Amino acid sequence: MDQVALQELRGAAKNGQGGGHAATVLQRAIQLASLDGPLAAVREQVEALASTGPWPASEAAEHLLMAGGKAVRPLLTLLSAQAVGGEAEQALGCAAAAELMHDATLLHDDVIDDGQQRRGREAARVIWGNTVSVLSGDLLFVAALQVAAADGPAGVLSELVDTVGQMVEGEVIQFRHRGRWDLDLATYEQIVERKTAALFRWCARAGGRAGGGTAEQVQALGCYGRHVGVAFQLRDDVLDLTATPVVLGKALGADLAEGKLTLPVLLALQKRPELEPQLRRLAESKDRPDLTAIEQLAAAIRATGSLVAARERMDRELQLALAALAPLPPTPAVRALTSVAEVVASREG
Template sequence: MNVTPIRDSAEPSLQPMLALTADDMHAVNSVILERMQSKVAMIPELAGHLIAGGGKRLRPMLTVASARLLDYPGTRHHKLAAAVEFIHTATLLHDDVVDGSEMRRGKRAANLIWGNPATVLVGDFLFSRAFELMVEDGSLKVLKILSHASAVIAEGEVDQLTAQRRIETSEEEYLTIIGAKTAALFAAACRVAPVIAEASEEQEMALEAYGRNLGVAFQLVDDAIDYTSDEATMGKALGDDFRDGKMTLPVILAHARGSDEDKAFWRAAMQGERSSDADLAHAVALMRRTDALNDTAEAARAYARRAIDALSIFPDTSARKAMAEAAQFAVARAY
């Protein structure tokens, strides 16, 4: 059994994945543009602000790549990949309202331009469009996978909301939250391809595992770079998670490993009492001193390895290599 390793020397790239999926993603984007239209002018205007906002379309790309890995000859995955992107975009619109975000994908957040009510309702519209596309596919199993993922994402978002500013949140609770709010859609995006390709259950579960582990790795890296990157790279304001009191793994580890004085700082910070730029800089210093950022990145690498290992049942094709390198790329963003 061949296992593609995480490469430490060469700089991983998303380019092989982009090349693998380019033709299919052109068709997916056509579906997205067609189905986001409405006779209500604000809907495509607001939806387009985010959909055309520079996202890599990684989740629908996973559906397409999984279909390519299986040599699926049909076109059903185009609509399903579009459904995945609509689910993701809907959750982002709702998230920005919940979080009071100012930036998304390097642009002003939609809720600041059109207001919270319109943003929530357009998110609802995109969810509805996603379900229309699922029903049109005609597979009850596909509908079950994607509808269940939508419910799990919502549960994860509520779970995160209840954990917000709660310094007692454990690492286990955090991993449960990101497994729901992020990894569930990654897993579902990969899993629908073997269903429509009529692949084996082993292949279906392998791709589900690839997506789930990649999703966790992706979110771990996102949570780390919130403290180490810049607005241009992230597409959102540096330290948003810190000021929102989000209990992410870097905070959980730094708090657990800190002195009593450190713990007092973290409690005050997560309660919103320490939120200045100087406080953010102090938080980053504490994370570095306790190796919280390094260990978060290492955890992401471990999940990326699991994702790559899950592909080992498939032939060592260019599609498998591209998907493995996508996992490497997701983690490399932390460095």
């Protein structure tokens, strides 16, 4: 990857105009790191494992997989292997485990949240029901653990088990606080660290281990992954109040309607506590969410300036992620990790 190409990639990531452009930049990063083939191999493995389970759980899993996805977690895993001097092919199993684990959480999340849409399509639970959706997620969870056990280097499986535990803890903490508008920043951070950042951290560490990295390199990659994961979630929080359903793949204000307290809402309530009754009515309503009410409430939250503050926090996390890469040599893969982090934080869907 030459310097001109790198500058072009990083500039495009920072100045992109919408989700389509971010996807183009991401694809450019994949091409520059020669990862088209390895990512295709990961996708084939994931689809094969999902399809071998019993019907109808396998069909529900395939429905989710056919909707596509950005494959950010497998990409970070493969790049992390390259970043320590290894080959992407050494981390194919870890990358497949990362995607299987992520997709499993999506199937479960839609049941917990009564989700109607996922990746621009009807959620699996809408078609097959909650029971099948849960079992389908379980199928992918098991497949992820099996792949990590069979193909991952020493230590990767135990770390993945720990990561799953953190993700479950984060989900439970969030569920416990659903509809409560007195959530403090420390609890919000605890949820984000466990629900989202933990898997990003595992992806980077697993890739580094698979590529033969030193303990210092693996630790640096884990720090990078953690901060990228936090930035990713902060971007999701912002998009919940700004993106269109077509771009985001789910309804505007979905988190608002579910009673989830995101960072922009938390910050908005600090400035305008009188918004709490509106939030409570929306979250406690048994009827289908009123889109007009959601749009008005989202506009009121945006007017407090909380989105600006959330973006500033996201930028700080991104800077910490990039700083974490300092111990690694300035290889093409490390530079690609830099650009991918910027794309993750600037995406529109």
